[in-house]
Amino acid sequence: MVKLTDYDFQFSQPLTAGTRTIRVESAGLQAHEIVITALTPGKTLQDFIAWEQGGEKGPLPTGRWLGGVTGLDAGGHAQFTATFAPGNYLILCFWPDAKDGKPHLVHGMAKQIAVS
Template sequence: MRDFSFDMPDVLAAGSATYKVTNAGPQPHELNVLKLAPGKTAQDVLAWENAPSGPPPFAAVGGVNGLSPTGIEYMTLDLQSGSYVAICHIPDPASGLPHDHLGMLKAFSVRT
């Protein structure tokens, strides 16, 4: 990951795997993995975060919190088939906006 983007495949294989997470940006970041509810999108996640109402359109699956610049961590996830979002909620020091509002979210699929 780097400032305001995730460098990762659009499709991952279902099952348990360990992923290397590297922060190549000058700001701290996190990587939260959210499984989307059926029919929901990354934009639904942002809309719910801006005005939470009803159940969230996702379920948190795992991730890495507070990864410093140049930091490396490993995370193990057991992903099931479906639609997911990688997202960072850390606020940008200049604007105060969460990184996901500056484009740091990526939709991806998990397939068997």
């Protein structure tokens, strides 16, 4: 299970390789989303943020997009299934902030995790 708060992702346990059905709960005051993508080997969350802030020029520092849930209102829940190989992944929220309209990842709702 992963809980979406203003502005964080809280996993109930570490993700491990294999096909996983992930329950998502929105516990923040705002709507959120969760998007999971594999990182290109050698790339990091900081590379993705630099790419995004640099006008999304050059090669995207991520690989395969695994899925997620979008537009989950406060108090809502959903689930999705994805297959994870060992490696590094990004967990992102692009949902626009209710106060300034900027994507939540600008407010720190972006995380890098390792799957073993």
